[in-house]
Amino acid sequence: MKNSKMFVLLAMLSILVIACSQSNASAPAQSSPQPAQPAVSAGNSGNAVAVAIKGFKLEPAEVNIKAGETIVWTNEDSAPHTVESADGVLKSDELSKGDKYSYTFTKPGKHDYICGIHPSMKGSVTVQ
Ligand SMILES: [Cu+2]
Numbered sequence: 001m002k003n004s005k006m007f008v009l010l011a012m013l014s015i016l017v018i019a020c021s022q023s024n025a026s027a028p029a030q031s032s033p034q035p036a037q038p039a040v041s042a043g044n045s046g047n048a049v050a051v052a053i054k055g056f057k058l059e060p061a062e063v064n065i066k067a068g069e070t071i072v073w074t075n076e077d078s079a080p081h082t083v084e085s086a087d088g089v090l091k092s093d094e095l096s097k098g099d100k101y102s103y104t105f106t107k108p109g110k111h112d113y114i115c116g117i118h119p120s121m122k123g124s125v126t127v128q
Pocket of ligand 1: 019078081082116117118121
């Protein structure tokens with residue numbers, strides 16, 4: 001009786017040890033390092049600045065960047081939106097939820113833009 005209890009205990013212990021070593025072995029694969037997100041508008045050329053289209057608003061509505069920087073618009077609404085500037089520089093396709101539009105500004109200047117579907121949605125990009 002005592003021996004069989006001992007055996008059960010040993011069997012449970014060895015199962016635990018095996019389970020632990022297996023979970024340890026698989027841990028590094030699960031926690032593969034995420035690439036660090038580049039800081040927004042850190043001033044280096046080639047940076048991407050994010051503008052969210054959310055709740056029928058542009059966030060942020062006014063963006064100041066340097067020449068060479070890229071803006072990425074992401075539609076977070078279920079309604080479709082576009083990004084269109086009066087000067088014709090910005091002209092996105094209709095963006096469904098989750099769609100992105102990006103543009104790299106190479107020259108200084110100011111670009112006012114609207115959503116072509118909802119013209120009351122206004123934003124501007126000032127390139128220095
Ligand atoms: Cu819109």
